[in-house]
Amino acid sequence: MKPFLLCLFVFISGGNLSAQNSIKGKVIIEKFVAPSLQGNHAGEDPMRRLTIYLPPGYEASKQRYPVIYFLHGGMEMGGDSIVMAWWRFHELMDAAIQNGRIKPMILVLPNSDAKLGSGFYTNSTLTGNWADYIAKDVVAYIDKRYRTIAGRHSRGLSGQSMGGHGALKIGMLYPDVFTAVYALSPGNLGWGGDFSLEMxxxxxxxxxxxxxxxxxxxxxxxxxxxxxxxxxxxxxxxxxxxxxxxxxxxxxxxxxxxxxxxxxxxxxxxxxxxxxANFPINMIESHLAGLKSLTALKLDWGRNEEIKNVPIASLQFSKKLEANQVKHFAEEYIGGHVSHIGGFEGRIYTEMLPFFDTYLTVESKE
Structure with a gap:
């Protein structure tokens, strides 16, 4: 099944995700000019959209919150607002907070769509500095405008597909910005399967x-x-x-x-x-100090993954981390590229959110 059809299936058949609580958070959409994308040679728009979830009680409180940054997939995998709707992130966050699965947190989905589909969260002399856009521009904008705990120990980075690729890459490049990284079905970590020179x-x-x-x-x-x-x-x-x-x-x-x-x-x-040189699997040795400084690192992938590169390269990535004594979690589960990710039985709710609840702090350690 093609990626978009899979995502559409998830959207339609995600089950009854009506919020289990009466106290709901708020979803806000903002736009800002990203300095790291300005002046690029490909004509990519530096005006970027952010889809932001604020936890219940945010507006009435003076509390500061940890932040989860979630990177969306590329090409037909959807942008920030689409992913928020597909997986009904706001309802999952509401339920997780009310049920005590996680502490109240802010969730930020930055838009990273490019003209042809994606910049692969990579700094490019042609299309702009997409890694810097996330780690520098988006984080600075959110810290300035919202009541965040502005330190690495209260920032988590996650993503799915191309976004999982980006989470691992940016986590290696910017361990001083993020403390915990979780990659779901990360794509193109290295050669393997249906991603090869012979494709x-x-x-x-x-x-x-x-x-x-x-x-x-x-x-x-x-x-x-x-x-x-x-x-x-x-x-x-x-x-x-x-x-x-x-x-x-x-x-x-x-x-x-x-x-x-x-x-x-x-x-x-x-x-x-x-x-x-740009494949995350080949960046491990040159970024060992940063990887080992992370509080936690996890990647997972579906046993029935439609994109054959994902399970092969993910396992290779995990083995290379292990060989270099980088503590991390790696898990194969029964699912596909986007199935078993959304919903109350999906990986976001059962694994990713509790992961960040465990490894993000609710007070500044900086």
């Missing part, structure tokens, strides 16, 4: 380039809900994040690690090295 998306991109103008291809890839090009679009986004050509002299202003001459595959070793 058909690279050949499709080559044939695409030979038949159409760049403007036509950009327009086609920007279209949403065309799943025949899901992986092709993903490779285009990865190239613009990992191996950009901000001068715009190459196709899509980025270099691909693989090209074709007829049926003959040719690997660009320099570009391949750039991609692999």
């Amino acid at each position: 058909s998306a690279f050949k499709h991109m080559d044939s695409y380039r030979n038949q159409y103008s760049e403007a036509e291809i950009m327009g086609d890839l920007i279209k949403r809900n065309d799943f025949t090009k899901f992986y092709t679009k993903a490779m285009a986004n990865l190239a613009r994040a990992y191996s950009p050509d901000e001068a715009g002299k190459t196709f899509l202003s980025a270099k691909m690690p693989v090209s074709y001459s007829g049926d003959r595959m040719m690997v660009d070793e320099e570009t391949k090295r750039k991609w692999e």
Whole structure:
């Protein structure tokens, strides 16, 4: 089943998630200009939307709160407000707080949609600094405007799919900003399964380039809900994040690690090295001190995952953490890429929220 259809299924069949309490939190949508995305060469909009959940009693109290930052998936996986609605985050937060599953917390979903789908939460000389946008711009904006406990020990970072990828990457890059990281079904952590140099998306991109103008291809890839090009679009986004050509002299202003001459595959070793340097699995050794400074780290994935790379690379990631003596939790559960994540029996409610309740502090330790 394709990613969007899976998400639609979750939205329709998520069960009766009517809030189990009469005291509800509040959802606010704000917009702000992200300095880390200003002046990018790809024309990405630095005006960013934030979907924010404030816990019950926020407006009447003077209390300061821990914050969970949740990063959404890319391409057709949905943005901030869509993810809030799909998984009914506000109802899960309301119920978890009232039932004592978690202490009152603020939840922030930053919008990270890019023109072709996503920036993969990676700093790019072409599309902008998407890791800095989360760790610097969003955190600073929330701390300034809301009553947060403004310290790393009260900030958690999570995400699903591309957002899980981003949570692990940004957690490694900014351990001084976040103390606990939880990645759900993280995508593209490294090569494996249906994410490889031999994948058909690279050949499709080559044939695409030979038949159409760049403007036509950009327009086609920007279209949403065309799943025949899901992986092709993903490779285009990865190239613009990992191996950009901000001068715009190459196709899509980025270099691909693989090209074709007829049926003959040719690997660009320099570009391949750039991609692999950006894979979270290959960042572990160079960020060991930061990883070991985290209060807690967890990743999980579904046994019936539709994107074959996810369970393979997630297990490899966990084994590499273990080999480097990085304490963490890793778990396979019965589920797919988005199934068993939302709802009162899903991973967000049963695992992620209690995880942050355990590992985020309710008073400043800085």
